Amino acid sequence: MVIPVHDVNPVRSTPWVTYALIAANVVVFLYTPGIAGSVAGEGSLTQLCHLQAFLDQYAVVPRELIHHQMPRLVPTGDIAVGPQGPGCVVGPPGYDKSPELSVLTAMFLHGSWLHLLGNMLFLWIFGNNIEDRMGHLRFALFYAACGYAASYGFALLNATSGDPLIGASGAIAGVLGAYLVLYPKARVWVLVPFLIFLPLRLPAWIVLGFWFGLQAVYSSGEGVSDAGTVAYAAHIVGFLAGMLIAWPLRPGTPPPPEPRGLLFGRQARPRQTW
Template sequence: MVIPVHDVNPARRTPYVTYALIAASVLVFLLTPGAEGAAGGESHVAQLCQLHAFMDHYAAIPREMIHHQLPRLVPTGQVGTGVAGPGCVMGVPGYDKSPALSVVTAMFLHGGWLHLLGNMLFLLIFGNNVEDRMGHVRFALFYLVCGYAASYGFALLNADSGDPLIGASGAIAGVLGAYLVLYPKARVWVLVPFLIFLPLRLPAWIVLGFWFGLQAVYSSGRGVEAGSGTVAYAAHVVGFVAGMLLAWPLKAGTPPPPEPGRLLFGRRARHRQAW
């Protein structure tokens, strides 16, 4: 897996929507019950019960999205003691929930620092140029549509699943698909893990094409260890394809990215530097 760190494709205007999405995602994560414990890996039972209750309330649940029915019992956030020891108390839902609107709230929820930072890194690198090409309002709508397409695409394939679907990955996958269509020749600096992290400057079509290929392979169940799959790879695939289709009408009028020349992480180097 390659890690993108910068693209050589300057935007003409400030990506306010991209920055707002990143700020909102970080803020929601910090306000999520159990976020501190999730960051340190030391969540105790009370934090876990609060987190489960919070996720059941605000996350997108495929079974709820497809069948439009809330479960009879959900975690209340309280801790109880049973024969097997302390555990989460289950009770009747004390809230009204719209499964369709939960897709929006779920896009700002993340399961840990690694999940959050990985998503925000991709959004920061590729979102600014897509927003620059679409404009602020259209980009916001585009992001929302891709998120819905990814979430419902995954839900249709897992209609009976009661596991929470969280994260901005589906919407961000749409951003990556749009970037591939609009700027396939833009150069992207990436770190390739090979004994050490090797910095390389590659065309976007290689970086994003490789990323999409991995998601497609993983979504089929190949290359993923049994019992370890907690990532909604199918949502990534659907979101990516949706982003490509939505961006395609804009391709003809998109100016090509600037020639990178001898650039070092987007800045012209005055002399050679050793890595």
């Protein structure tokens, strides 16, 4: 696994939409019931009940999205003590949920700090160039379209699942797919864990191609123990959607600048001209 930290690909305009998306994701995470409770030190059962109730209302649930099979009983966020001990109270939902709108709200929900920071790191590094190429409004629409494609693709493959799907990963995977199409030769600084974190500067096609290959392997359940808790299939669909949408923009995309200085952790030799 490689960790990207910076790309050598300057932009011409300020990526306001990218900044706004990052800020919105962080704010929503901090105000998510249960997540905020864990930071404040509330009991774990209280945190779990609040979080379950919140996700049932705002997360994507595949069988709701595909079949519109809405649950009759959902967690209410309250706790009760029964014969088996304390647990979350369930009851009829006190809200009207739109499965289609939940795709949008789920893009701003994350289950942990690691989940949030990992997604925002990729959006920070690669989103600015895609926004710069597409423009602010088209980039916002592109981001939403990739998120919807990823959620619907995953739901179609898991149409009977009642597990909530959350995170910006599908939309950000679309950004990565677009970057691979538009800037395959751009250099990306990455950290490679090899005894220590080894800094390397690699072409984007290697970094993003390797990332996509890992998602394909993990989606099959190979090489990872938590394949059932991470929607790798959504990453794949989002990535492919981003590639398809960005493909028509290839002819008019200026190439990234020629890299100078450090290359693969070593000083590059100056080229001689004749």
